Amino acid sequence: MTDVLTSIQAALGLPRTPIAFTASGALPSAFAVTELACASMAAAGQAVSELIRQQTGYLPEVEVDRRLASFWFSTSLRPIGWQVPPLWDPVAGDYQTRDGWIRLHTNAPHHRAAAERVLGACTDRGQMAAKVAQWMSTDLEHAVVEAKGCAAEMRSWAQWQDHPQGLAVNAEPLVHFLDSPDENAQPWQGSVERPLAGIKVLDLTRVLAGPTASRFLAGLGADVLRIDPPTWNEPGVVPEMTLGKRCARLDLHDPADRAVFENLLKQADMLLHGYRADALEHLGFGLERRRQLAPGLIDVSLNAYGWSGPWQNRRGFDSLVQMSSGIAEAGQRWKHADKPTPLPVQALDHATGYLMAASALKLLAARLRSGRGGSARLSLARTAKLLIESGPGTTEALRAEDEQDQQLSLEQTPWGPAHRLQAPVKISGTALQWTLPATDLGSHPPQW
Template sequence: MTDLLTSIQAALGLSRTPVAFNGPGALPSAFAVTDLACASMAAAGQAVSELIHAQTGDLPSVEVDRRLASFWFSTSLRPVGWQVPPLWDPVAGDYATQDGWIRLHTNAPHHRAAAERVLGACADRAAMAAKVAQWISADLEHAVVEAKGCAAEMRSWTQWQNHPQGLAVNAEPLVLFIDSPDAMQQPWRGSAAQPLAGIKVLDLTRVLAGPTASRFLAGLGADVLRIDPPTWNEPGVVPEMTLGKRCARLDLHDPADRAVFESLLKEADILLHGYRADALEHLGFGSERRRQLAPGLIDVCLNAYGWSGPWQNRRGFDSLVQMSSGIAEAGMHWQQAEKPTPLPVQALDHATGYLMAASALKLLTEGLRSGRGGSARLSLARTARLLIEHGPGTSEALRAEDGHDQDSRVEQTPWGPAHRLQVPVKISGTPIQWALPATELGTHNPQWL
């Protein structure tokens, strides 16, 4: 735990102020998943503490509950009388090939369509398995990716270390900070109780990693506006991840919507985006254009496979990176299983999300001091290296959740009432709490409060 946190603190430029970790137990895994959960949350909490210290002179203490951190890396929501839709498309998952294993990610309709363009229409997993079994793993991965789909062959850590993309991303820093020459005019309007009051966060992220970051920032008082394309939906994660946010839709291919987006960006203090490395460039909103529109912007970027190498523009998700980087293969040997064994939670997503939040907070702290903005780049694959290199996990069982773990307050969502688990991170004098319940995508108008 100490080594993990020290590595993260060094990457973020945080001080090595002690953090209290409470509660026994860990998620059973080949890797130290609970340690990663706690260390990434601790770093985000410490970044809050250092922001408050820079503005007030007081340095709040930070505590992290290990059990609650483990639970939040799965889901924090406990519906009352209703159920969250399934996380996975019926044919998404791992399949045996002629020479190994491959994972197909088909949650988005266009990603499933891409896989079916290569394999043919598949009504169920059995039909998909029969077709995948005829392929060599590397050939199928290449074919699905070329069809603009999402797939990952199972590789070992050794294979990944020798792969051109593994070599590239493993040479990158955990967080790449880039200074901006542009002035940031925003004064601090927060307080110890709400350190991000008055901060506008424009959220272009989806699924888990980026939304984890913006959810954390919303819990500190930020005005978070999430923007999605007109037809995008992710029903299995929306109730979990839209907590504290307003959610609108814009079509960035439409001139009128582009104008609205530009006006939003001009007023934003922080931009979070998880598009592929070249996606915003193709939309005409590359880094230079963003700087022109919003000088002094804090620009925090995420992608799956890193910012250099042949796969820097490849579509990817946590489960695919686990297959590519050796995590699922190591889990298979650890559990003595006959199929890929991923982490018990999508820890790369969640951990990278808290590192994104910490990066935004660090840039804000520095910007308030220097008067300049800046950007940060992170990737799921680089977070995978952090986890893999910090040693094995444990087979011990985490004590089961009980009623005391839940917040007594009721969250009135569009789907029905729910409770949240208590927040794992405690920052003295700074309660992490959300003014808005989770909501459907596209509920709000694309405008700042």
């Protein structure tokens, strides 16, 4: 645990302050997944604590519950009388090729359509398996990616270290901070109880990593406005990830909506985005334009495969990065399985999300000192390197979840009532609490 946390503290420029970790056991895995969960959450909590110390002279203590951290890396929501829709499209998953394994990610309709442009229409996994079996892994990965789809051949860690993209991302820092010359000397409006009260967070992220970051910031009192394209949906994760946020839709190809977005950005303190590295540039909202619109902006971004190398603009998700970087292959050997064995949770997403939140808090503390904004870049693939190099996992199981782990209050969502698990991070004097229940995408107007 100490090694993972120390690495993260160094990357974020946080003091090497010991953090209290309670409870025992871990998620069973070839890798130290629970350690990564606890360390990334601890870093986010410590960034809050350091912000409060800077503003008040009081340094809150931080404590992380190992069990709750592990559970939150899966889902925090416990529906009552209803079910969250399935996370995966029916044909998404791992398939055997002529020479190995490949993962197809088809959750978004346009990503499934891309795979079917290459492989032909498939109504079920059996049909897909028969078609994939005729291909070599590298050829199929390339074909699906060229069709603007999402796929990843299973590689070992050794193969990834020899791959041009593995070499590139492994040379990157865990968090790449960039200073901004622009100033916006906004005073601190928060308090020890709600340290981010008055902070406006514009969230352009999807699925898990970025939304994990903005959910954490919302729990500290930030005003989070999530923006999605007109037709985007991710029903399997929306009830989990929109907690504490307002959700609106804008089409950034439409002139009227672009004007609305620019106005929102001008008023934002923080922007979180998870587009591919070149996507906002193509939309006319590159880094320089964002700085012009919002001097002093705190700009935190992530992508799948890193910010340098031949794959920096490649579409990707946690499960694909696990296949590319050697995690699924190592899991297969660890479990003596006959197929790829991923992590028990999508830990790269969740951990990167908490690292994004910690980065945003560090940049906010810097802005409160100097008046200057700044940016931070993270990637799922670089977080994967941190996990792989943190050593093996453990077989000491977590104590099973029980009702005592749930908050007493009910969350009234559009889908029905639900409980949330207790927050795994405790910051003395600062309770993580969300004033808004989870909501559907597009359920609010695009305004602060």
